[in-house]
Amino acid sequence: MTAAVRRWLFAASGAIAAVAAVLIGLTALAPAESEPDAPAEDSADVGFARDMSVHHQQAVEMSFIIRDRTDDEDVRRLAYDIINTQANQRGMMLGWLEVWGHNKSSGEPPMSWMAEDGHGGGHEGGMPGMATDQELDELAAAEGEDAEIRYLELMTAHHEGGVLMAEAAARDAGTEEIRNLAAGMVEAQESEIRLMSDMLADRGA
DSSP states (O other): OOHHHHHHHHHHHHHHHHHHHHHHHGGGGSOGGGOOOOOOTTSHHHHHHHHHHHHHHHHHHHHHHHHTTOOOHHHHHHHHHHHHHHHHHHHHHHHHHHHHTOOSOOSSOTTGGGTTTOOOSOOGGGSTTOOOHHHHHHHHHOOHHHHHHHHHHHHHHHHHHHHHHHHHHHHHOSSHHHHHHHHHHHHHHHHHHHHHHHHHHHTTO
8 A cells, every 4th residue: 555545544534533433422412221332342343343444445545546547537436436435434434443442453353253154265354355465566557448457356356245244244233333334335335346347348358
């Protein structure tokens, strides 16, 4: 990840996390009987928020890469949408972790919260759909239509992995915030998968 991307992610997620913390913190003004307990360390809520934050970070990184490797307006528009949406969602999840009193990372292997579902092997960082360092390097070295195809293929796999994670969270999470966010991710990313399939077909891939 470039220094510019790291600075952008830090600033964006920090600002959004602060807003999320304030908004969630306002619920403390509600009557005590309406306050749900914070999710446990081993809950699907906490595990999903941690893992999907990492998952989203890579999607944003790949989208910044393709933004600088192509002039195609459709691909650049998709990349901008992914950057804005997933950076926003990442900030929300990091904000919730802070409000719940949990660290942003843990010593547990990624996807431990989803162990019963299974997610296959061979994924970078232990999460489905994650691109390897070599794949990211190849994307950064590509140009034009070659870069577009590599990006669309990598992001399709990334979204497919993200949908698996989000479906599990939408089903298993104990908080309404995570269930609603995850359900929205499933709908949005499945739509983008269909869009990317059409874009790949247009490029003969």
